[in-house]
Amino acid sequence: MTKKRLTILGSTGSIGTSTLDIVRQFPNHFDVCALSCHSRVQQLAEQIREFHPDIVCVGSEEQADWLQKQFAAKDLTIVYGDEGLIQLTAETKVDLVVAGIVGSAGLRSTYAAIERGYDIALANKETMVLSGELMVTKAQETGSTIFPVDSEHNAIFQSLVGHQQSDIEKIILTASGGPFRDTPLSQFHQITLQDALNHPNWNMGNKITIDSATMMNKGLEVIEARWLFDIPVSQIEVVIHRESIVHSLVEYTDGSFIAQLGLPDMRIPIAFCLAYPARLPLRSEKMKMAELGKLHFEPVVWEKFPCLEMAISAANLGGAAPAVLNGANEAVVAAYLEERIHFLEIAGILKKVLEQLCLSQKSQENHYPFLHHIQTIDDALKADNWGRLEAQSLIN
Amino acid sequence: MTKKRLTILGSTGSIGTSTLDIVRQFPNHFDVCALSCHSRVQQLAEQIREFHPDIVCVGSEEQADWLQKQFAAKDLTIVYGDEGLIQLTAETKVDLVVAGIVGSAGLRSTYAAIERGYDIALANKETMVLSGELMVTKAQETGSTIFPVDSEHNAIFQSLVGHQQSDIEKIILTASGGPFRDTPLSQFHQITLQDALNHPNWNMGNKITIDSATMMNKGLEVIEARWLFDIPVSQIEVVIHRESIVHSLVEYTDGSFIAQLGLPDMRIPIAFCLAYPARLPLRSEKMKMAELGKLHFEPVVWEKFPCLEMAISAANLGGAAPAVLNGANEAVVAAYLEERIHFLEIAGILKKVLEQLCLSQKSQENHYPFLHHIQTIDDALKADNWGRLEAQSLIN
Numbered sequence: 001m002t003k004k005r006l007t008i009l010g011s012t013g014s015i016g017t018s019t020l021d022i023v024r025q026f027p028n029h030f031d032v033c034a035l036s037c038h039s040r041v042q043q044l045a046e047q048i049r050e051f052h053p054d055i056v057c058v059g060s061e062e063q064a065d066w067l068q069k070q071f072a073a074k075d076l077t078i079v080y081g082d083e084g085l086i087q088l089t090a091e092t093k094v095d096l097v098v099a100g101i102v103g104s105a106g107l108r109s110t111y112a113a114i115e116r117g118y119d120i121a122l123a124n125k126e127t128m129v130l131s132g133e134l135m136v137t138k139a140q141e142t143g144s145t146i147f148p149v150d151s152e153h154n155a156i157f158q159s160l161v162g163h164q165q166s167d168i169e170k171i172i173l174t175a176s177g178g179p180f181r182d183t184p185l186s187q188f189h190q191i192t193l194q195d196a197l198n199h200p201n202w203n204m205g206n207k208i209t210i211d212s213a214t215m216m217n218k219g220l221e222v223i224e225a226r227w228l229f230d231i232p233v234s235q236i237e238v239v240i241h242r243e244s245i246v247h248s249l250v251e252y253t254d255g256s257f258i259a260q261l262g263l264p265d266m267r268i269p270i271a272f273c274l275a276y277p278a279r280l281p282l283r284s285e286k287m288k289m290a291e292l293g294k295l296h297f298e299p300v301v302w303e304k305f306p307c308l309e310m311a312i313s314a315a316n317l318g319g320a321a322p323a324v325l326n327g328a329n330e331a332v333v334a335a336y337l338e339e340r341i342h343f344l345e346i347a348g349i350l351k352k353v354l355e356q357l358c359l360s361q362k363s364q365e366n367h368y369p370f371l372h373h374i375q376t377i378d379d380a381l382k383a384d385n386w387g388r389l390e391a392q393s394l395i396n
Numbered sequence: 397m398t399k400k401r402l403t404i405l406g407s408t409g410s411i412g413t414s415t416l417d418i419v420r421q422f423p424n425h426f427d428v429c430a431l432s433c434h435s436r437v438q439q440l441a442e443q444i445r446e447f448h449p450d451i452v453c454v455g456s457e458e459q460a461d462w463l464q465k466q467f468a469a470k471d472l473t474i475v476y477g478d479e480g481l482i483q484l485t486a487e488t489k490v491d492l493v494v495a496g497i498v499g500s501a502g503l504r505s506t507y508a509a510i511e512r513g514y515d516i517a518l519a520n521k522e523t524m525v526l527s528g529e530l531m532v533t534k535a536q537e538t539g540s541t542i543f544p545v546d547s548e549h550n551a552i553f554q555s556l557v558g559h560q561q562s563d564i565e566k567i568i569l570t571a572s573g574g575p576f577r578d579t580p581l582s583q584f585h586q587i588t589l590q591d592a593l594n595h596p597n598w599n600m601g602n603k604i605t606i607d608s609a610t611m612m613n614k615g616l617e618v619i620e621a622r623w624l625f626d627i628p629v630s631q632i633e634v635v636i637h638r639e640s641i642v643h644s645l646v647e648y649t650d651g652s653f654i655a656q657l658g659l660p661d662m663r664i665p666i667a668f669c670l671a672y673p674a675r676l677p678l679r680s681e682k683m684k685m686a687e688l689g690k691l692h693f694e695p696v697v698w699e700k701f702p703c704l705e706m707a708i709s710a711a712n713l714g715g716a717a718p719a720v721l722n723g724a725n726e727a728v729v730a731a732y733l734e735e736r737i738h739f740l741e742i743a744g745i746l747k748k749v750l751e752q753l754c755l756s757q758k759s760q761e762n763h764y765p766f767l768h769h770i771q772t773i774d775d776a777l778k779a780d781n782w783g784r785l786e787a788q789s790l791i792n
Contacts, residue, residue, distance in 0.1 A: 163557065169677075239685045249685065251682075251685075253676065253677035254664055255658050256668065258654065259654070261655060277560065278562075294691065296689065
C-alpha cells in the first residue's frame with residue numbers, strides 16, 4: 001500500500017493532535033511529511049521525534065533556532081513565520097494538507113495548498129467565510145478537493161458521496177441551539193456572561209461558545225456550506241437538534257433524506273478526510289443506536305437568534321459581507337467577553353456594521369475597493385479587518 | 397433523453413400502481429413495455445389504455461380472451477398463466493423489471509428476469525427469503541443489479557451508495573416494534589387477535605400485520621438483508637424506532653452512521669430504484685425535519701419477540717431453513733387469524749418446525765434433498781411448502 005503523504009498545519013492544536021492520533025493508529029497508511037505550529041515548540045519537538053517529518057515550520061526565528069539545536073544531527077528542514085509556512089505548504093509534495101490552523105492566520109497557507117492542487121482537509125472555518133469564492137474557484141482550477149473537517153459539513157459531504165449535486169433539494173445543518181435554546185425571548189435581557197459561557201453540549205473556547213449562544217457559529221456554517229457545496233443560501237436550512245448526534249443531512253428532490261450520525265468525536269470526520277474514499281477502522285467508542293433514546297428536531301426560533309439571520313443576510317449579500325461580518329463579530333464577542341456590552345447588543349452592532357458596508361458600497365468614493373470585490377486573500381483579510389474596526393468604533 | 401424501458405410485474409397491486417403513478421409524473425423518463433396482473437383485468441385494461449405496453453400477462457386463458465376482445469384492433473400481445481409470465485419477463489427487452497408480485501408466486505418471474513441480466517426493482521419479499529443465495533449468485537453471473545424496494549432495504553442501499561462494502565461495520569434495520577412494543581411480557585398471554593391486528597403505524601394486510609406484531613417481518617428482513625447486501629447475519633442489527641422515519645442505517649468501521657430518512661411513502665424507494673443513479677423530483681408531501689419533534693431508538697426486548705430470534709436462527713442455519721420458516725410462518729399466521737392458536741403459540745410451533753428440519757437433515761434417509769441444498773427455485777418452493785405442511789400438522 002502506498003502511504004498517503006500528509007502536511008499538517010497547526011499540528012499542536014486540537015485538529016492537529018487528533019490527526020496525529022489517527023496516524024498513530026494507522027502507521028502503514030500515512031507518512032507525515034510536514035508539520036507546523038505557532039508557539040508550542042516543545043510539543044512539536046515530541047511530534048518530530050515520533051513522526052519524523054521532512055520539514056517543520058514554527059512561529060518565530062527564535063523558536064526555529066531552539067528547534068535547530070534539538071535536531072542538529074537530523075535531516076530536518078526548519079522554517080518559520082508566514083513566509084516559512086507558505087514555503088512549507090507549497091513546496092512539500094503531499095497527497096493531503098490538513099489545514100488545522102485557527103483563525104484568519106490559516107488563510108494564506110490553505111490558499112497556497114489549493115494553488116498547488118493539493119487536496120485539503122479543511123478545519124479552518126475562516127477560509128470559507130472570508131474567502132470561500134476565491135478558494136473554491138482556485139480549487140476548481142487546480143483540481144484540489146476540499147474535504148470539510150467540521151462535523152456538520154463533513155456529515156453533508158458524507159451524505160453527498162455517490163449522489164448527484166443536481167438532485168439536492170436542501171442541505172440541512174443541525175444546531176445544538178446553544179445554552180439558550182430553551183430560554184424564552186422574554187428572559188434574554190437577563191442573560192449574563194456566565195450563562196452564555198455555559199454550553200449544554202460542549203466545552204470549547206470562549207469565542208466559539210459565545211458564537212454558539214448567539215448561533216452565529218451556525219450562521220458562519222451556512223456561509224461555509226454555501227461555498228463548500230456550491231449551493232444557493234436559499235437551499236440551506238438550519239434545524240435545532242439538541243443531542244448533536246445527527247451531524248447534518250441532505251434532502252434530495254425525491255423526498256429522501258440522507259444523514260450522517262455519530263458520537264461527537266472529531267477523529268471520525270478527520271479520519272474520513274484522511275482515508276477517503278475508504279474508511280479507517282478507528283479505535284474509538286462506538287455509538288449504539290439502540291441506546292440513543294430520544295433525538296429531538298425543532299425549528300429555530302428566529303427572534304431569539306438575530307445573529308443567525310445576520311449571517312444569512314451576509315451570505316446573501318455575498319462579496320465582502322461575510323468577511324466584514326466575521327471581523328465585526330470577533331470584535332463584538334471580544335467586547336462581550338470583557339463585559340463591555342450586553343448579550344442583546346451583539347446583533348445590533350453587527351447589523352449596523354452590515355448597514356455601513358452597504359452604505360460604503362453605494363457611496364461614489366471608492367476608498368476601499370476590497371469592500372466591492374474580494375479578488376485576493378489580502379482583500380478578504382482587509383474586509384475582515386474593516387468589519388472589526390467598524391464594530392470596535394461602534395462599541396466605543 | 398433515452399427512456400428507461402420497464403416491465404412491471406403485478407401492475408395492479410400496491411407496488412405496481414405506485415410505480416405507474418411515478419411513470420405518470422415522468423412520462424419522458426420511462427416507457428412501459430410489459431405489464432402483468434393476476435386477476436384485476438379491468439384495472440389492467442385501463443393501464444393498457446394509459447401506458448400502451450407491448451405485451452401483458454393475466455392469470456387465466458378466460459381473462460386473456462376477455463382482454464383480447466377489448467384490444468382487438470391494437471398491437472398488443474396477450475399471454476397468460478405461469479408460462480405466459482415467464483415468457484413476458486424473459487422476452488421483453490427492458491432496462492428494469494419491477495417485481496411487484498406478492499408471495500412465492502413471484503419467484504419464477506424474478507428469477508427469469510435475473511437470468512436475462514435485467515436489473516430488478518425487487519418488492520417481492522419471498523424472493524430473498526426463499527431463494528436469496530440462488531438469486532444473488534445468478535445476478536452476479538448475469539450482471540443484474542437488484543434494487544430493493546422495501547423501505548428498510550432501500551434505505552440501506554441508499555446509505556451504501558458511493559461507499560465500500562469492506563468498510564461496513566453493521567447494517568441496522570429499524571423496526572416500528574408493532575402493537576406490542578410497549579406491552580410488558582407479563583401481559584402477552586392476554587393478547588387477542590384484535591390487539592394483534594391493531595398496528596400503531598400502518599394499515600396493511602392481515603398476514604403482514606401479524607408478522608409485524610410478532611416481529612417476524614423484521615426477522616424475514618434480516619434474512620433478505622443478509623443476501624441483498626452479502627453480509628453475515630452477525631453484522632445485522634435490529635433497533636426499535638417507533639416513528640418509522642429513519643428507514644434504516646449503515647454503521648461504518650470508522651464510527652460513522654449513514655441513514656436514510658423520509659415519510660412513509662412507497663413512491664420514494666420505488667422512484668429511487670427507477671431513476672438510479674439519478675433521482676426524480678417527486679410530487680409528494682415533503683418531510684420537514686424541524687417539525688419531526690422526537691425520534692426514539694430503543695433495543696429490542698428479545699423475550700417478547702421469539703419469532704425474530706427464530707428468523708435469525710434460520711438465517712444462521714442457512715440452506716433451506718429460511719424457506720421452511722417462511723412456509724411454516726404462513727401456516728401458523730393463517731391458523732392464528734382463524735383463532736385456532738393463541739398469539740403465544742406462534743413461536744413455539746415455528747421452533748418445532750425448525751427442529752424437525754434439523755432432524756430431517758441429520759437422518760440417514762434422504763427423502764427430501766431440497767432440505768439439504770436449495771439448487772433450484774423449485775427446491776425453494778418445495779422447502780417452503782414442507783415448512784407449511786409441518787406447521788399445519790403441528791397445528792392439527
